Amino acid sequence: MQAVRARIAAAASAAGRDPRAIALLAVSKTFPESAVRAAHAAGQREFGENYLQEALAKIGALSDLALIWHFIGPIQSNKTRAIAEHFDWVHSVARANIAQRLSDARPAGRQALDICLQVNLSGESSKSGVAPDEVRPLAESVRALPRLRLRGLMAIPEPSDDIEQQRRRFRELRLLLVQLNAGGLALDTLSMGMSQDLETAVMEGATIVRVGTAIFGERKRA
Numbered sequence: 293m294q295a296v297r298a299r300i301a302a303a304a305s306a307a308g309r310d311p312r313a314i315a316l317l318a319v320s321k322t323f324p325e326s327a328v329r330a331a332h333a334a335g336q337r338e339f340g341e342n343y344l345q346e347a348l349a350k351i352g353a354l355s356d357l358a359l360i361w362h363f364i365g366p367i368q369s370n371k372t373r374a375i376a377e378h379f380d381w382v383h384s385v386a387r388a389n390i391a392q393r394l395s396d397a398r399p400a401g402r403q404a405l406d407i408c409l410q411v412n413l414s415g416e417s418s419k420s421g422v423a424p425d426e427v428r429p430l431a432e433s434v435r436a437l438p439r440l441r442l443r444g445l446m447a448i449p450e451p452s453d454d455i456e457q458q459r460r461r462f463r464e465l466r467l468l469l470v471q472l473n474a475g476g477l478a479l480d481t482l483s484m485g486m487s488q489d490l491e492t493a494v495m496e497g498a499t500i501v502r503v504g505t506a507i508f509g510e511r512k513r514a
């Protein structure tokens with residue numbers, strides 16, 4: 293945990309950025325409740341999960357702690373109610389009907405659900421995410437939903453050892469955000485960078501880095 297915080301601080305300082313402008317999301321998928329408790333004891337408050345059933349069990353077991361939960365995995369439409377009820381953020385919205393369902397299911401007593409649109413950057417083989425040229429219409433529909441608050445964009449570029457390649461992908465996401473804001477939106481979040489490439493993401497403007505392995509160790513399953 294402290295090692296990852298030090299990496300973020302060093303990357304921020306190299307980029308001339310305030311390290312406080314970069315939030316660390318600890319991705320606890322596949323790790324037990326005890327690992328989350330240990331991270332909490334080390335000062336971590338925000339946790340990311342990909343698999344709904346696993347996440348719900350952990351959220352329930354950890355309800356004695358004040359944690360902020362982010363859903364970052366693929367979303368099936370029959371899962372939207374539980375996601376809207378139990379999470380604070382969703383990073384992986386890529387379709388208008390999923391956004392509609394999340395808004396409809398967000399309980400009235402809770403603040404609006406914070407949303408990032410997952411973008412399928414050019415050249416990615418992954419099937420998830422909205423295409424770059426469809427980001428604006430999706431952003432407009434999400435913005436119109438009463439129980440959601442559109443915060444920004446998320447991407448999971450293909451892993452690459454080539455720093456310039458990583459940089460191009462993250463820059464593409466940053467420029468999409470700049471374009472949306474130039475068109476009248478006021479988005480403040482770029483969710484990008486993981487254990488392998490968080491420095492490059494910070495260099496290109498990440499405001500949330502999503503880090504699993506570098507905090508919790510290797511996962512036994514994907």
Ligand SMILES: *Cc1c(COP(=O)(O)O)cnc(C)c1O
Pocket residue numbers: 319321342364365448486487488502503504505506
């Ligand atoms: C698993 C996962 C991460 C964390 O990846 P690490 O390489 O373990 O840091 C980040 N984002 C998403 C969407 C993930 O599924």
